[in-house]
Amino acid sequence: MISWQHSWKRLVLASILALIMPIIAACGSAPETSTAPAQSTAPAAAASPAQNTEASPAASVAAEPAASASGQGTTAAASASGAGTTVAASCPEGFPNKPITFVTWSNPGGGGDVLGRAMITAIENQNLLSQPVVIENRAGGSGAVGMAHVVQQPANGYTVLIVTKNLTLTPLTQNLDTDYQDFKPIQRTQLEPFFVAVRTDSPWNSLKDLVAAAKTENVTFGGAFAGSTDNMMFSLLADKAGFELTYVPFESGGEAATALVGGTVDAISASPQEVAALVDAGKLKFLATPSAQRVPDFPDLPTFKDEGFDITLEQWRGFVYHKDVPDEIVECMDTVLRQASQDPSFQKYMEESGLANGYLPGDEFYALLEKETNENRAFLEEAGLLNQ
């Protein structure tokens, strides 16, 4: 054992050093867009070709539906090790020259997170960018944390924000300095329908039954937090149909679904993906969707309009930049994302998750953001949720 016979000063010095060093290190990297996750891709890229050679003989032995997945994997690995030479034609000279970050306010495994990861896989498969793309989860505050973060990043095109309808809600309900006007939309990418679900053994077989019951007896509704699109859907329905809404907010779709099956609430709003397993298990049934058209996977499921309620609501997800990012970079990213969306892996993900292609170019997307923000303001004011 080392004898350590130094004075008190050493201890103090060590403590001070301990405090100062990481701060210096942190300051160095803070202004740049997140170097930490970028580094994590380096071992990933290095490791994957090696593992692929290990994995491919196994793929042929295992009778898995993953034969095609493994094939894609090989190309992905090849493109990663080839360090990417093809760059989308429309990109300005020298962009990108460092890794790009997709920021999402979803938690890992959430809708925006999965979209980002699927997009990254597709970009790698198609070899569309000469630099890797990494995902960064900045969850919290219904998207507020993610929005506030991206607005503070340099407008150089290396930080992309994955947005949802919350972009038109959260700035109104929270005390934020940020709203849709601080961003330059790249594109809207996908649409996800909402469904109204009830227990299989409930006496209601249509939205009309449910509404009729809500007028005469105690029916409890559930969905995401107060001021969310789920809340909005049932509020609008209550308004149009003329019943008093009892709405229980939940943390996640899974939690709401559990409460529905357990009998705490009587009807919920959920995305089909969140509750698919429960529907398969025969615990839940869908009554209607507020989508504009019938959902292809559920051709027999009526829309709210079919049932006589003039309400249209859909979740969407898209990509935006800081508002000061140059137009040519925005165009470049739009092209990259559009080409990546054509990749078979991405198509497969969209289809299996019950998502629809919701492509809108940047300018139309911006108009939509403006329109929805105004509509939401009216709803939130009535619900008393508007931040003054």
Add this chain to the structure above:
Amino acid sequence: MEAFTGLMGGFAVALQPANLLAAFIGCLIGTIIGVLPGIGPVSAVALLLPLTFGQPAVTSIIMLAGIYYGAMYGGALTSILINAPGESASVVTTLDGYQMAKQGRGGVALGISAIASFVAGTIGVLLLMLLAPAMADVALSFGPAENFALMILGLTTVAALGSGNTVKALISAVLGLMLATVGIDAVSGRTRFTFGFVELLGGIDFVVVAIGIFALGDILANVERSREQVNVRIDYGGFRNLWPSWQDIRQTFFPMLRGTFIGFFAGVLPGAGATISSFLSYIVEKRVSKTPERFGKGAPEGVAGPEAANNAATAGAMAPMLVLGIPGSATTAVIYGALLMFGLRPGPTLFIQNADFVWGLFASMYVGNVMLLILNLPLVGVFAQVVRLPYPILTFVIVLFSVLGAFGLNNSLFEVYLLFIFGIVGYVLSKASIPAAPLALGLVLGPLMERAFRQSLIASRGSYLVFVQRPISLGILVLALCFMALPTLLGLYTKRREQRQGPAGTAEMLGERKG
């Protein structure tokens, strides 16, 4: 029988060289990453998700499960060695684990923790195989009212954490509950106590608070002690003491078993299953023990039970996720997302259409546990050397890791400042000899409890009867009541017996002496 053949098929899949390699790499990377206090199992799995793409679904999921186990173990490592719990489920491990490390028994604590994880993982996988469908239904019967009752049960453990002084433990727990109110309130959608900081909208991150009050608080408290007092921790009994002895293992075997069952059943329930189960396991061990006064001072049972519980909770959380598509914890949510990306849809059909996959996963969870044991037992000695470092250097390492961990949460300095603030809070708490663990518990349970309470009342239209009308909720509340009342009743009972027998006993003794 069907399960048996299924499992054999599963092992055939899991033992393929590529899958074994995936399990090994997963466990190794998971352990390394889990050692960074800011990166718990959730971030580890999320961070390394891309690494698994381009491989068959089974291989990827095996690797993810390996990363998860590895990170859980890595979390225990930092809890024991440097008093920095990387996630809420390993807070309890610091109570006795860090004390053991201070006494030079860090290696023993690490070994016990590895063995406990192995035992819990093994039994947990068996329980999962046999009970998955039934357990998934149990998860469904847990609505807000039941969750609230469960949180109350969790909070009753506070008294046991306070090493005697219940009032101080309660002060700490209430502080934790108060901190938990920061951020957006999900029920009303309103912001509370954020003072204009956007970073606070999502609430105060648990990891920052835990590392601050435990690790930094401890360092600050040591600064004012003299060198001799601080350096006592370097003293080692000898090389052989690095590994747990047979006696240690015998002593902790039943705590491991109890922890496993508590962990599995609590893990099935959505929400804070792993955390609550680790606290519950600790309180159970303390109550069962003949020498409860050793707890909080380096009792190996206090490490074995909770570590087994948080590992078994992992297996438990898989049940509702695989059967019903309801992820019971943040990490299973990530794995759920990964499954969807591989085109596998969790649900009853998964067990039929992708039986290979399901059994392969179960088998590989087992293989992963064995792998973790093989990987970590030899390394226990190496890791335990960490505490032999001269204290000034060790301090440096701990602060460095803490700051890196806090910074890594969001890549922002805000968390680092918060970390320092909570370091000072931890120092003040230790000066006032207020235990820190109840604060951590309050912070984890607070948001869940408040939300469940308000959800129940909205749904019942304001009737408080909802908590006692639902049988499961009532049962848990009664259990919580027993937990609270038991020590007092027992105390009364023994006192009365002493009163009855005491005088006679002394008289006899006196008589003997006289004679």
